[in-house]
Amino acid sequence: MTPIRLFVKSNMENDTSESTRNVGSAKVLSGRIFVFSIFVGPASDPWKPADVERQKQKVVEAERWLKMQALRYGKHVEFENCAFGSDGSFIDNGMPESSRSVGAYFYPGKMLLKMGYRSFDAIIEWVRNNTGCTQCLAIVFTNTYGRSFACHVNKELYRYNPHLFCLECCIIYKGFGPDYEESGAATIAHEMLHLFGAWDLYELDEEDSVRAKKTAIMFPKSIMNCKGRTIWHMQIDEITAWLVGLREEGKDWYRWFEPHQEEYLCV
Numbered sequence: 001m002t003p004i005r006l007f008v009k010s011n012m013e014n015d016t017s018e019s020t021r022n023v024g025s026a027k028v029l030s031g032r033i034f035v036f037s038i039f040v041g042p043a044s045d046p047w048k049p050a051d052v053e054r055q056k057q058k059v060v061e062a063e064r065w066l067k068m069q070a071l072r073y074g075k076h077v078e079f080e081n082c083a084f085g086s087d088g089s090f091i092d093n094g095m096p097e098s099s100r101s102v103g104a105y106f107y108p109g110k111m112l113l114k115m116g117y118r119s120f121d122a123i124i125e126w127v128r129n130n131t132g133c134t135q136c137l138a139i140v141f142t143n144t145y146g147r148s149f150a151c152h153v154n155k156e157l158y159r160y161n162p163h164l165f166c167l168e169c170c171i172i173y174k175g176f177g178p179d180y181e182e183s184g185a186a187t188i189a190h191e192m193l194h195l196f197g198a199w200d201l202y203e204l205d206e207e208d209s210v211r212a213k214k215t216a217i218m219f220p221k222s223i224m225n226c227k228g229r230t231i232w233h234m235q236i237d238e239i240t241a242w243l244v245g246l247r248e249e250g251k252d253w254y255r256w257f258e259p260h261q262e263e264y265l266c267v
């Protein structure tokens, strides 16, 4: 499926109209944030309790890291967690194989509705009324392999339909790559950051990309750029800090690093 992302030309300095900051259910990386973890597996390979437990620990590790990174920029963030399908009872054979497959974008939201919520608005309202958190996001952990991705809400989507595009979610696959390496805390934190507005700072095609070469030099430790390293060797770089609301002031050159809108998809 073509990524749902509309091209909007910036019209002022530091304009983040394409960014997802301050939009959707995950606005900025500060305050109290409620995290839904939903475990879904195919009938042939449902989640096993020990694997679920390991994923939950990774979520906690990602949150601890985000909390420490936010503190580096003087912001406080707290997370509250809840999980569904931990016993392996959520079965679905129609899980998306990649972000480009039909329905992938709406898959996490669909799972939440299956849990009994009336609408995305109702989920967000429930969080606000019952948890003391002002923001929320959902992570679907699928017991299949693929490249994890984020279904963030940007201003254009929100304007198009604020009831359909409000709840921010991501899908974390069990693993990815030729060796089926298991997704770690770094992948979870990376996708969560997309929901707060972060851009990818890596390129899928690194060979001919000037941007990829620049980001490798300027942000070698950025979680939006790093691959295959432990989360504790990574950082939130200054552009990402600005995009997710940890830094108030942006710099004009930040915009140079914005991924090309027409081809961009958060993975």
Ligand SMILES: [Zn+2]
Binding pocket: 190, 191, 194, 199, 200, 266, 267
């Ligand atoms: Zn990404």
